[in-house]
Amino acid sequence: MRTIEDYMAMPYRMEIVEDSDEGGFVASYPDLPGCISCGETVEAAAANAQDAKRAWLEAAMEDGIAIREPDSLDDYSGQFKLRIPKSLHRSLAEHSQREGISMNQYCVYLLSRNDAVYSK
Numbered sequence: 001m002r003t004i005e006d007y008m009a010m011p012y013r014m015e016i017v018e019d020s021d022e023g024g025f026v027a028s029y030p031d032l033p034g035c036i037s038c039g040e041t042v043e044a045a046a047a048n049a050q051d052a053k054r055a056w057l058e059a060a061m062e063d064g065i066a067i068r069e070p071d072s073l074d075d076y077s078g079q080f081k082l083r084i085p086k087s088l089h090r091s092l093a094e095h096s097q098r099e100g101i102s103m104n105q106y107c108v109y110l111l112s113r114n115d116a117v118y119s120k
Contacts, residue, residue: 002067007057012070016045031070032056 016027019038027049028036037052039045060067084092096106 004054004057004061007067008054010070012053014046014049016042016049027052029053029056031068032060 012029012031014027014029016025019026024038024040025042025045026036026038027045029049032053035049035052035056037045037048039048057067059065092106093103096103099106101109
């Protein structure tokens, strides 16, 4: 059985976003549902998040809640094959050429921009 220190040492991904409504920053751990904290600065939010992580883990262990281990990027190659209509291929190629970047870079830009919108 793992200890609190074992879990604290694991590389859980922390997300920090600016709180435009209240001011300051909000920090959370996506792999630990409900583990969230805030601070006036990014540094304060990160430090407070560490405290929140410890408290979250302690409560989960006391209540017998299963603690998920952090996601690993080792399961992902960073590549996938996608079949698209020829007209879309042409459009993407033209747009990327106008931007002076490869079509691969342009597609990554478009995907990451949409991912940021839908991940909120």
